[in-house]
Amino acid sequence: MEKIVIHGQKPLRGEVTISGSKNAAVAIVPAALLANDIVILENVPDIADITNLVEIMREMQVKVDRLDAHTLRIDSRHMCNDCASSEAVRKMRASYYFLGVLLGRFKHARVAFPGGCDFGVRPIDLHVKGFEALGAEVSTKAIIEMKARELVGTNIFLDFASVGATINIMLAAVLAKGTTVIENAAKEPHVVDTANFLNSMGADVKGAGTDAIRIRGVQKLHGSEYAIIPDQIEAGTYMMASAITGGDVKIKNVIPRHMESVSAKLREIGVSVVEKDDCIHVIGSEHLKPTKVKTMPYPGFPTDMQPQILVLLSLISGTSMVNESVWDNRFRYVEQLRKLGANIDVEGHIAIVEGVDQLQGTEVQATDLRAGAAMVLAGLAAEGSTTITNVQYIDRGYEGMVEKLTSLGACIDRITDDGPMLYTPPQAG
Ligand code: EPZ
Numbered sequence: 001m002e003k004i005v006i007h008g009q010k011p012l013r014g015e016v017t018i019s020g021s022k023n024a025a026v027a028i029v030p031a032a033l034l035a036n037d038i039v040i041l042e043n044v045p046d047i048a049d050i051t052n053l054v055e056i057m058r059e060m061q062v063k064v065d066r067l068d069a070h071t072l073r074i075d076s077r078h079m080c081n082d083c084a085s086s087e088a089v090r091k092m093r094a095s096y097y098f099l100g101v102l103l104g105r106f107k108h109a110r111v112a113f114p115g116g117c118d119f120g121v122r123p124i125d126l127h128v129k130g131f132e133a134l135g136a137e138v139s140t141k142a143i144i145e146m147k148a149r150e151l152v153g154t155n156i157f158l159d160f161a162s163v164g165a166t167i168n169i170m171l172a173a174v175l176a177k178g179t180t181v182i183e184n185a186a187k188e189p190h191v192v193d194t195a196n197f198l199n200s201m202g203a204d205v206k207g208a209g210t211d212a213i214r215i216r217g218v219q220k221l222h223g224s225e226y227a228i229i230p231d232q233i234e235a236g237t238y239m240m241a242s243a244i245t246g247g248d249v250k251i252k253n254v255i256p257r258h259m260e261s262v263s264a265k266l267r268e269i270g271v272s273v274v275e276k277d278d279c280i281h282v283i284g285s286e287h288l289k290p291t292k293v294k295t296m297p298y299p300g301f302p303t304d305m306q307p308q309i310l311v312l313l314s315l316i317s318g319t320s321m322v323n324e325s326v327w328d329n330r331f332r333y334v335e336q337l338r339k340l341g342a343n344i345d346v347e348g349h350i351a352i353v354e355g356v357d358q359l360q361g362t363e364v365q366a367t368d369l370r371a372g373a374a375m376v377l378a379g380l381a382a383e384g385s386t387t388i389t390n391v392q393y394i395d396r397g398y399e400g401m402v403e404k405l406t407s408l409g410a411c412i413d414r415i416t417d418d419g420p421m422l423y424t425p426p427q428a429g
Contacts (some may be wrong), residue, residue, distance in 0.1 A: 001398075001416065002355075002391050002392075002415065002416050003116065003383060003387050003388060003389050003391060003412050003415050003416075004376065004387070004388040004391050004394070004412060004413070004414055004415075005080045005386070005387050005388075005412070005414075006361070006380060006382075006385065006386045006388070006410065006411065006412045006413075007174065007361075007384070007385050007411040007412075008359075008361060008379055008380050008381055008382040008383060008384065008385075008386060008411075009171050009245070009383060010031065010062065010380070010383065010409055010410055010411055011243055011244065011245045011246045011247045011248070011284070011409070012241055012245045012249050012380070012395060012405070012408040012409055012410060013247055013248050013249065013252075013323060013407065013408060013409050014249060014250070015250040015252055015351060016238050016249060016251055016252065016404050016407065016408055016410045017112045017252045017253050018068065018230045018231055018234050018235045018238070018251060018252065018253045018369070019043075019045040019046070019070075019230070019231055019234060019253075019399040019400075020043035020044050020045040020227075020228040020229070020230065020231060020402050021045070021189070021193065021228055021229050021230060021231040021232060021234075022045055022047060022049060022050075022231055022233070022234075022397045023043075023094075023188070023190040023231075023304075024189070024190035024193040024194060024228050024229055024231075024278075025045055025049075025050055025228050025263055026049055026050070026053060026094035026097065027043050027094065027171075027190060027193075027194045027199045028041060028073070028193065028194055028226070028228055029041065029044065029050065029053050029054075029057075029095070029100045029103060029165045030053065030057070030070065030097040030098055030171075031171055031194060031198060032076065032201075032231050033057070033062060033074070033076040033079060033101050033102075033105065033200070034101055034104055034105050034171065034174060034175065034198070034201065034221050035076065035201050035221045035222055035223050035224070036076060036077055036105065036220075036221070037075075037077065037221070037222050037223035038073065038074070038075045038077075039073075039074045039076075039201070039223050039225075039226070040067070040071065040072070040073050040074075040080070040223075040224075040225040040226070041071065041072045041074065041225075041226055041227075041228065042070060042071050042225070042226070042227040042228070042232075043070055043224060043227045043228045043230075044069060044070050044072050044228060045070070045228075045231065045399045046070060046399045046400070047071050047395065047396060047397055047398065047424070048071060048392070048395045048396040049092055049094065049283050049396045049397060050072075051110045051192075051362050052088050052091055052092055052095075052396075053088075053092075053094070053095070054072070055088045055402055056083055056086050056088045056095060056098070056303065057076075057079075058075070059080045059086050060080050060081075060082070060083055060269035061079050061080050061085060061090070062074060062075065062076045062079045063075040063076075063078075065413055073091075075135035078304045079107055081105070081109055081110065082110040082167070083095075083098055083102075083104040083110070083111055083141040083370055084110040084111060084112050084145075085112065086112055086247075087115075087169075087383070089111060089112040089114060089115075089329060090112050090113065090115045091115050092114065092115055092221035092396075093114050093115060093122065093146075093285060093344070094114070094164075095111070095112075095114045095115075096111075096114045096124055096127060096164055096395075097164075097166060097167065097168060097171060098111050098368075099111050099127065099131070099144060099146065099168060099172075099353065100127075100131070100167070100168035100170070100171030100172040101171050101172075102133075102146075103136055103146050103151070103172045104151070104171050104172040104173070104174060104175045104176070105130060105146065105175060107136075107148045107149070107150065107151065108146070108147050108148075109145065109146045109283060110143055110144075110145050111144045111145075112143055112144075113140075113143070113144065117321040124157065124164070124165075125245075126158055126160065126162045126164075126165035126208060127162075127164060127165045127168045127169070128140065130156050130158075130165055130169035130172070130182075131146055131168075131169070131172060133154050133156050133390070134148070134151040134153070134154060134156075134169070134172055134173060134176055134180065135148045135149070135150060135151050135152050135176075136148040136151065136172075136266045141175070142327075142407050150177055151173070151175070151176035151177065151349030152175075152176060152177050152178055153173060153176045153179040153180035153181075153215065153216075153217055153328065154180060154181075155180075155183065156169060156180065156181070156182050156183065157184055158182065158183065158184045158185065158186075158223055158264055159184075161184050161185060161186040161187070161297045162185075162186060162210075162422070163186040163188050163190065163191060163297075165186075165187075166182055166185045166186040166189075166191050166213065166244055167191055167194050168215065169180070169182055170191075170194065170195060170198065170208075170215055171194075172185040173215040173217060174198050174203040174204075174215055174217060174218065175206065175213075175217060175218065175219075175221070176217040176219075176404070178216075178217055179214060179215065179217070179249075180214075180215045180217070181212055181213070181214050181215075181216070182212065182213045183211065183213055184337070184350065185207075185210070185211055185212060185213045186297055186298070187209050187210065187211070187298045187299065188195075188297070188298065189229060189232055189255070189258045189298065189300040190229075190232075191208055191209070191213075192208045192209040192297045193228060193229045194208075195209075195213065196208070196226075197224070197226045197228075198221070200224040200225075200226050200413070201221040201222055201223070201224045202218060202220070202222050202224075203215070203218060203221060204216040204217075204218055207302045212303075217252060224416075229258075230253045230254050230255060230258075230278075232254075232255075232258040232259065233302060233304045233305060233397075234289070234398060235251050235254040235258075235259055235280065235372070236259060236262045236302070236304075236305045236308065237305070237308050237373045237377070237398070238251045238282075238376055238404070239251060239259070239262060239263070239266060239273070239280060239282045240266075240305075240309060240311070240312055241376075241377055241380060241405070241408075242271075242282040242283070242284055243266055243271045243282060243284045243312055244284070244286075244311065244315065244381045244390065245284060245379050245380050245381060245410075246285070246286060246311050247282070247283070247284050247408070248281075248283045248284070248382065249281070249282055249408060250279055250280075250281045251279065251280045251281075251282065252278065253278060254278060254279065254280055255278070255280075256275035256276075256277075256278075256279075256280055256334055256404055257278060257305070259275075260299065261277065261299060261300055261301045262301065262302070262305055262309075263280065265293060265301060265309065266282065266292065267310075267338055268289075268291055269288045269289050269290070269291050269313075269316065270285050270287055270288045270289055270397070271283070271284060271285060272273040272285065273289065282308045288312075288318070289316065289318065290313060290316050290318035290319055290320040290353070290355060291313070291320055292320065292321045292322075292323070292326055293306070293309055293313075293321070293322045293323070294322075294323040295322075295323070295324050295325050295326050295427060296325060296326070297326065303324060303325075303326035303327055303330065304370050305370075306322060306324055306370070307330075307333055307370045307371050307373065307374035308373055308377055309322070310322050310334070310337070310353065310374065311337065311342075311374045311378045311381070312354065312356060312377070313353045313355065314337060314343070314344060314353050314359070314378075315341035315356065315357075315358075315359065315381055316355040317355045317356060317357075317386030318354075318355055318415075319352065319353065319355075320350055320352075320353040320355065321350060321351070322350070322351040322353065323349055323350050324349050324350075324351070325349060327333045328349075331346045331351055331370070332367050332368075333367045333368070333371030333374060333375070334346055334351060336364040336365055336367065336375060337359075337364075337372070337374070337375075337378060339362050339364055340359040340360060340361070340362060340364060340378050341356055341358065341359045341360045341382075342356060342378075343355075343356050358382070358383055359378055359381055359382035360382060360383055360384060361379065361382040361383060361384035361385045361386035362386065362387075362416075363386075363387040363388075363389065364378070364379075364386065364387070364388055364389075365388070365389050365390045366388055366389070366393040366394055367389040367390070367393075368393055368416075369394065369396055369397045369398075370397075372388065372391065372394035373392070373394065373395040373397075373398065373401075375388045376388065376394070376401065376412075378403070379412075380405070380412075391414070400406065402414050
């Protein structure tokens with residue numbers, strides 16, 4: 001069992017390069033199966049979620065070769081439509097994308113129930129409603145099974161701008177008959193990237209990045225070569241790392257437009273954020289102001305940056321408030337921050353933070369992926385040494401985090417502990 005140990009209070013300095021987007025890659029890698037052909041994907045992050053997806057695809061007789069650490073060659077010409085008994089499907093939420101892909105390509109899908117980080121109930125009713133509207137019969141007993149004689153395009157209004165439902169409906173609709181319009185669609189950068197990838201295979205998807213996505217079904221898709229966008233949340237996490245350590249870090253290979261809500265919030269509290277073409281330069285300051293944050297679908301402040309900014313606010317003198325409006329229960333990790341000395345009260349969807357002068361290193365757990373990132377940030381800022389357990393969560397979404405932070409001057413290490421420890425099975429976003 002591995003742990004991360006950090007000796008804090010070293011200002012980070014230098015440059016860090018952001019990897020490919022996890023949440024785009026976990027959609028685009030399965031989407032490649034729609035082509036019944038060979039697809040080459042570049043800038044795929046080297047993270048555990050992708051290893052897991054590759055395992056699922058190999059179980060479905062897809063030939064997947066790693067051409068290098070970040071390039072996958074996916075040949076799905078001889079694949080099957082069944083991953084109902086896969087343990088790997090149950091380990092991650094994003095395995096729900098096999099539903100849209102298999103339904104789109106085979107009009108018949110058998111998929112195990114997806115898992116995922118635990119921050120409250122995580123239903124897939126909006127996905128299912130979308131598939132049914134396209135003409136599928138859906139049964140959700142021991143497994144999820146969907147069948148359709150044909151899929152026929154229609155208008156689908158989403159009650160909530162769900163990322164997963166928007167992408168999943170797009171995946172099924174690209175090979176449907178006629179036109180599908182998704183209204184109140186999610187606008188996240190990974191939704192747009194998935195649409196761009198589908199178009200590179202011959203799909204006809206318009207309007208991704210707006211409230212209404214129009215998908216004109218085509219008969220067949222073809223192979224393609226495509227590079228995935230940089231990771232918005234990894235970039236935001238390193239922006240916070242620079243801010244929280246009073247550092248001076250250039251974050252490279254980013255799309256600054258995707259970072260606007262995070263950059264604006266950091267500037268508001270007094271951090272210097274300078275955007276260049278594909279780089280953001282973040283310089284921390286000792287004089288930061290408390291603020292209010294509300295998480296919202298894109299282009300609002302991302303829920304996946306909520307734990308990270310909460311750590312920063314916990315060290316800013318005065319009262320800050322964080323309102324989590326996307327997930328029901330995403331403050332479970334606050335208990336771990338309290339162990340480090342943070343003064344945070346949670347009332348329902350709202351966390352009220354009274355800034356403290358200092359956090360004090362101790363042993364804490366990563367309770368999910370972004371909570372794990374928050375523990376790392378807390379450890380970078382804390383006095384003394386912080387030990388983080390359950391680091392398998394962090395590995396699911398951050399490529400080489402220890403190495404990247406070390407190159408910025410952090411005193412951070414991974415160690416193996418042979419002693420007895422409680423094991424929490426890994427689950428991912
Ligand atoms: C995606 O999850 C991301 N995961 C999450 O990132 C992210 O937190 C979330 O979008 C919001 O931005 C991936 O892209 C793999 P949603 P997703 O459907 O698609 C409700 C990370 O840390 N809802 O947009 O599953 C739901 O309960 C991960 O990288 C329904 O009610 O999220 C939630 O309250 C964690 N019914 C809200 O919508 C549904 O059928 C947003 O969910 C679907 C969702």
